[in-house]
Amino acid sequence: xxxxxxxxxxxxxxxxxxxxxxxxxxxxxxxxxxxxxxxxxxxxxxxxxxxxxxxxxxxxxxxxxxxxxxxxxxxxxxxxxxxxxxxxxxxxxxxxxxxxxxxxxxxxxxxxxxxxxxxxxxxxxxxxxxxxxxxxxxxxxxxxxxxxxxxxxxxxxxxxxxxxxxxxxxxxxxxxxxxxxxxxxxxxxxxxxxxxxxxxxxxxxxxxxxxxxxxxxxxxxxxxxxxxxxxxxxxxxxxxxxxxxxxxxxxxxxxxxxxxxxxxxxxxxxxxxxxxxxxxxxxxxxxxxxxxxxxxxxxxxxxxxxxxxxxxxxxxxxxxxxxxxxxxxxxxxxxxxxxxxxxxxxxxxxxxxxxxxxxxxxxxxxxxxxxxxxxxxxxxxxxxxxxxxxxxxxxxxxxxxxxxxxxxxxxxxxxxxxxxxxxxxxxx
Amino acid sequence: xxxxxxxxxxxxxxxxxxxxxxxxxxxxxxxxxxxxxxxxxxxxxxxxxxxxxxxxxxxxxxxxxxxxxxxxxxxxxxxxxxxxxxxxxxxxxxxxxxxxxxxxxxxxxxxxxxxxxxxxxxxxxxxxxxxxxxxxxxxxxxxxxxxxxxxxxxxxxxxxxxxxxxxxxxxxxxxxxxxxxxxxxxxxxxxxxxxxxxxxxxxxxxxxxxxxxxxx
Numbered sequence: 001x002x003x004x005x006x007x008x009x010x011x012x013x014x015x016x017x018x019x020x021x022x023x024x025x026x027x028x029x030x031x032x033x034x035x036x037x038x039x040x041x042x043x044x045x046x047x048x049x050x051x052x053x054x055x056x057x058x059x060x061x062x063x064x065x066x067x068x069x070x071x072x073x074x075x076x077x078x079x080x081x082x083x084x085x086x087x088x089x090x091x092x093x094x095x096x097x098x099x100x101x102x103x104x105x106x107x108x109x110x111x112x113x114x115x116x117x118x119x120x121x122x123x124x125x126x127x128x129x130x131x132x133x134x135x136x137x138x139x140x141x142x143x144x145x146x147x148x149x150x151x152x153x154x155x156x157x158x159x160x161x162x163x164x165x166x167x168x169x170x171x172x173x174x175x176x177x178x179x180x181x182x183x184x185x186x187x188x189x190x191x192x193x194x195x196x197x198x199x200x201x202x203x204x205x206x207x208x209x210x211x212x213x214x215x216x217x218x219x220x221x222x223x224x225x226x227x228x229x230x231x232x233x234x235x236x237x238x239x240x241x242x243x244x245x246x247x248x249x250x251x252x253x254x255x256x257x258x259x260x261x262x263x264x265x266x267x268x269x270x271x272x273x274x275x276x277x278x279x280x281x282x283x284x285x286x287x288x289x290x291x292x293x294x295x296x297x298x299x300x301x302x303x304x305x306x307x308x309x310x311x312x313x314x315x316x317x318x319x320x321x322x323x324x325x326x327x328x329x330x331x332x333x334x335x336x337x338x339x340x341x342x343x344x345x346x347x348x349x350x351x352x353x354x355x356x357x358x359x360x361x362x363x364x365x366x367x368x369x370x371x372x373x374x375x376x377x378x379x380x381x382x383x384x385x386x387x388x389x390x391x392x393x394x395x396x397x398x399x400x401x402x403x404x405x406x407x408x409x410x411x412x413x414x415x416x417x418x419x420x421x422x423x424x425x426x427x428x
Numbered sequence: 429x430x431x432x433x434x435x436x437x438x439x440x441x442x443x444x445x446x447x448x449x450x451x452x453x454x455x456x457x458x459x460x461x462x463x464x465x466x467x468x469x470x471x472x473x474x475x476x477x478x479x480x481x482x483x484x485x486x487x488x489x490x491x492x493x494x495x496x497x498x499x500x501x502x503x504x505x506x507x508x509x510x511x512x513x514x515x516x517x518x519x520x521x522x523x524x525x526x527x528x529x530x531x532x533x534x535x536x537x538x539x540x541x542x543x544x545x546x547x548x549x550x551x552x553x554x555x556x557x558x559x560x561x562x563x564x565x566x567x568x569x570x571x572x573x574x575x576x577x578x579x580x581x582x583x584x585x586x587x588x589x590x591x592x593x594x595x596x597x598x599x600x601x602x603x604x605x606x607x608x609x610x611x612x613x614x615x616x617x618x619x620x621x622x623x624x625x626x627x628x629x630x631x632x633x634x635x636x637x638x639x640x641x642x643x644x
Contacts, residue, residue, distance in 0.1 A: 241487070244512055249437040255539030256443030263541040264450060280539065287536045291513065301515045304488045309517040316516075316565035 017089075018188040021195045022142060024088040025135050028198060031080050032132035035070055035125045042066040070125060074117065077124045078206055085202070089195075094207040115209060123205035131198055138194050142187050148180025226335075229403060233338050236298040243294050251290065255283035292317075295345070302341050306331050307364055314345045315362065318352055326364040332371055332426040339404050339424060340364065340373050343397055347375040347420050350393070355379025355418060371424040381416035397422075429552050432457045432472060434465035434491065435480040435510070444478060444510075444538055451545030460484065462494040469498055469505055476552035480535075481511040481518060492518045499525055506551045510535045516565035519558060527633045531557035531592070547592075556592030556632045563590045566639040574620050582619070585612040590635045 045062045085091045096116040151173050208216065258280040268276070295314070302310040308326035315322035331337065344362055351360050357379030365372045383394060394410055401408040401422050412418040431453045435441040438460075445455055457468035461484045469477055477498055481491040495507040499522075506529035509522065519532045531551035537559065538544050547557035564587065567575065578586065581602075588598045595613070599606045613631075617624055622634045
C-alpha cells in the first residue's frame, strides 16, 4: 500500500495533466509567434530605408502598415488565445469590458484608444515572442527526453557510421537513457512553470485590468447586497403575514370565547369568575403586545398605503402628541420605505423611553433623489450614538440606514432638543 | 336584526357569530371573501354586514372596497369593518362617502362581548362606531390649532363622541353624569367653532368633518 502511494507520488502526480499542458504550450507557439513577422517587417523597413532619400508618404506607409496590421490581427489572436485555454485546459480567461459597442467611427475610436486593446497588443507583440522562446525550449526538452530515454528502441536503425558500437548494451547508451529519464521527470515541471507564467501573462494583459475588476466587484456586491436587503424585507412581510393568519387570529378567538364565557356563565362561583376575568384580560393584553411586535416588523398598511398612513398609525399609539407631515409626490421603493418606517418608529420609541419629551415632530420630504426624514423632540437631549440598545438604539438605526447607503445624523445637546436627520437615496 | 359576516379566519368567524347570536342577531350568511359577501348581501339584504378588512384573494383592503360598494348599492345595509389594525386611511375612505351606518373596529374588540354587541346595534340602527385608536390617529393629523385649546377631559369626550357614542354612552364610559357630558360637549362645539347639533349622528358628522375625514 505504502509502496503504491510512493510510486504515485513519484511517477503519477507530475505526469497527470502533463499531456494537456504540453498541448497548451505547443498550441501557444504559433499564436505567440504570429506577430513576429510584422515586427521583422517594421524593423527591416526602418533599417533599410534612409529617411532623407525616401519620399515621406512611402516611408509613412511602410511604417504604418505593419502597425496597422498588428492592430487588425490583435483581436483575432486574442480570440485564438481564449480558445486555446478553453479547449486544452478548460479555463475561461476573464474578459475585459468591451469599450464602445456600435459601428460608428466614434465607437471605433473608443475601441482603438481603449487600454484593453493596447494591453492585448503588448501581450501579442512583446510577451508573445518571449513566451515563444520558452515554448520552444520546453518542447525541445520533451523531444530530447523522449528521444534519449528510448535510445535502445531505435538505435539499431541508425546507419553504422552513427552508431558507436554494435547493437546491444553500451555504457554510453545507458548514460543517454538515464539522461532522458531525468529530462522526462523535468519535463512536466518545466511545462507547469511555463503554463503558470503564460496564464499569468494572459490574465494580466488579456483580461480585465485591476480597476475594471474592482468596478465589477463593487457592482456585484451592490447587487447582492440589494438582494439580501430585499430578501430580509420579504421575510419580515412573510412573518407578519404568518402571525396575522395564525397566532393573532387564535388569540382573538380565545379572547372572544373567554368574553362569551364571562357574559353567559352568570351562575359561576366567585373564584371561577375571577379566573375567567383574569384570563380574558391576559388574552387581550397578549393581542395588544403581539400587534405591537408585528407593527415593528412590517405593517401591512405600509405596503397598502405607504409611509404617510403607516407613520400616522405609529404616532397615534404614542402617549405624547406627535405631528406627522409626509409630503411625497410618489412612493419610494419598498426597501427605502421600510427603512424610513423603521427609523421613525424606533426613533419615536426612543423618544418616549428616554427623552422625557412633551411632543415630537416627524417630517418626511423628497428632495430630488433623496428622501429626507427628520424626527425631532423637545426632550432632555444627551442621546448617545454609542449606547448599545439591542440593535434598536441609535447605532442600530445608523446601521439600518447605512445598509441602503443613507446618511444618519443625530444632534442631541444636553438639555435638548434632539434632532435625528436621515437621508435615504431613492432612484428617480 | 339580521346580519351577514365576512371573515376568512374560521376561528374568528365562529366567535363573532356566537357573540352576535348571543346578542339576539339572526345570522343569514357566513362567507369568507368579498365576492361571497356581495352575493350574500344581494340575496339577504341584511340590516348589517360585519366585514374583515383583509380577505382573499389579495389580503389587502378588499373588505374596505366591498364595504363602499355595499353602502352605495344597498343603503339599507349598514357595514361594520373589523381589522387587525385600524388605519385612519381606511376609515377616511369609508367615512368620506357617508358617516351613517358605518363602523370600524379592531378585531380584538369582539372579545368585549357586550360593548361589541352594542356597537353592532348602533351601526345597524344607522349610527357610527369608530375605534378609539382610529380617533386617536385622526387627532394626530390635526395636532394644531383649536384642538390645543381643549382641556384633557374635553379631549376625552371629543374622542368618544367621534367614535359614535351618545351622551349616555360617553357618560357611562367616563363615569360622570350626563349633564356634565352635555356641558363638555357644548364647550367643545364652541371652542372648535362647530355648528350645534342635537342628533347623535349629526353631531358625529360635525366632529368627523372637523377632523378632515367626512366631506358632505
